[in-house]
Amino acid sequence: MDARHILSIRMAGEIVISASPAKTIKKWRNVFGVSQGDLASRLGVSPSVISDYESGRRKSPGSELVRKFVAALIDVDVSRGSQIVRGYERLLDGGAMTGAVIDMREFAFPISAEEVCNIVEGTPIANESLLKKDIYGYTALDSPRAILELSSDEFLRIYGLTSERALIFTRVSCGRSPFVAIRVSPIKPGLVILHGLKEVDPLGIMIAEKEKIPVILSGIEGDEALIKALRNNMN
């Protein structure tokens, strides 16, 4: 399976190139939803071995360890129906995203919604207590175009490998449409960032509270400055 091989290379590359291989190893295990015990069984080692790696006890894991680790995660996914691999295949097959997607990144390792809030100079306006959660990447959208252009298939693709990401709506007018779209979608993002307005529609806030999605209002002036701030803080 081609997507499987390409995903392997992507995962291994991210781990090796990461400023913190330990954190990136843990990120991928969490993306695949596998416990340390399950993974250890599949690799034929003790659970403490996995924990040692993810905690950074070994600073420079060997290539063979990384290769085995990646292969084991993908094997688990395949045994569960290839959900992650298929999701990645959709990302590959779709070619360039529409212009509605301004930017889209996966983090080498997750950062908290709180840190994301700091990066975008944001003000929490919904579910502030949930800002400790981990965010794995972001997708920035041009809201008017997104509403007009995104097909249901493309809407799935903006979630990349995991929905635990920041969905950033730029050029927002009153802040209701984004939440309506999220409300009717089966998949919910880990965090919503609104940009381009000062006051948010109360109904939008109610939807977010109900869906338990933290929402931030970014204070950075201009789309490009927002994207720049995010890119400069890539780990």
Next chain:
Amino acid sequence: MDARHILSIRMAGEIVISASPAKTIKKWRNVFGVSQGDLASRLGVSPSVISDYESGRRKSPGSELVRKFVAALIDVDVSRGSQIVRGYERLLDGGAMTGAVIDMREFAFPISAEEVCNIVEGTPIANESLLKKDIYGYTALDSPRAILELSSDEFLRIYGLTSERALIFTRVSCGRSPFVAIRVSPIKPGLVILHGLKEVDPLGIMIAEKEKIPVILSGIEGDEALIKALRNNMN
């Protein structure tokens, strides 16, 4: 530079996932056109260290070594004007290739043109003495569509990271047009494979001989069988 980071991940991933990290490390050094001595200087180690890795003395290079290795190659490229990084950027930015490109792969490590010839059940018809050279990947084209559709920019992109690849022309009628196209292009492929005909135009053979490009006539029946044979022999 974004393409730089993505290329880093790609290279590191290929090395780690490869069935032979040693050979893939050497492939990438050759793709970047850097000597072992130059690379050693840049890494602050002795040349024999590089040779030890490429010869397979160390079976499982550590992540840090791979990261440093990749970074050093890209630094060399940047100091020379970012030719490789820019080439990769063009690959990324172009989105999906036109339908003229049936398939396109880079090998984890190069194989000889002779091995490629065996894989496609080929008969050498030009420059047979050059079949010992290393081939780093392949691009399979639908010839009639390629002639009609490929812009000069897209023509460059079919070479991927290196031109030392097999350019495969399928649905060829008499075998002259492909060589005329190659003749006028500034970049020459490492190997040409013709498919879909029994006799090749003598002028085409003359052009290939003149350009010192080995040419093979594939004996596999059918485009799909040809691509399948190539994919099944990916290293």
Next chain:
DNA sequence: ACTCCCTTTCGACTATTGACGAACAACATG
């Protein structure tokens, strides 16, 4: 409060990596 699951920490041990430097081989050039 107890049990179970998941994860972390760390001492200890063996195997391998990372690296140097010497000796050598192959090829191109003058």
Next chain:
DNA sequence: CATGTTGTTCGTCAATAGTCGAAAGGGAGT
């Protein structure tokens, strides 16, 4: 034939990786 460049092999040693297993912590469920 001598010299320079590029690359290979290998003995050697210090440092680190790979791993086990014991002990322990935190959270959820009963």
